[in-house]
Amino acid sequence: MGIPEDIAQFEQCLNELIIKYEQYFLGLEKREPVRLLETVDRLARKYVSVKIVNTMLNFKYNSLVAKLNSYRQYWNRILRLMEEGRYSRDRFRMAMHDDRSAPAGKTSPPHRDDTDDLYRQFIEARRSCNLPVETITREMVASAIERQKPAIAAKYGTDRVEFRIVIQDGVPKIKARPRRSQ
DSSP states (O other): OOHHHHHHHHHHHHHHHHHHHHHHHHTTSSSEEEEEEEEHHHHHHSSSOOOSSSSSHHHHHHHHHHHHHHHHHHHHHHHHHEEETTTHHHHHHHHHHHHSSSSSTTHHHOOSSSSHHHHHHHHHHHHTTTTOOTTTHHHHHHHHHHHHHHHHHHHTOOOOOOEEEEEEETEEEEEEOOOOOO
């Protein structure tokens, strides 16, 4: 094969590797894609000592190598966090597992009333339940929170409300309750 075909194959394998690692981090894949990583490494090293005369191909090759290196740093950081038990998706999944083993009606611990945190947790909950997340926006979550605040405030006579993510019947929901006084 020529240089253009090799670079196209390198790009295709790298994109596949990125997807496989994301699936591994989400728990969809049981094993780290080590063989595919070795293949991509071999393709990345193929033209290290060769001068690529075509500027476009040289740029594309160097861009792909840089992309691989930056993703490798990201993957190594995530793997280290997983080994240490500090990876947020793992902690979320462990909490979900604990919730499922707990009696029905139990919920995950309450979270801060921070819209970004709540949004991120809601997205992670939808992903863990294999639900689409493309249509969910921060504004949708914020508007849902704002719609619930007055009803909770009127019901409990306080404007201090906290929100948390609860999975009921395999569907994540945002639940509100009055915040306890400290």
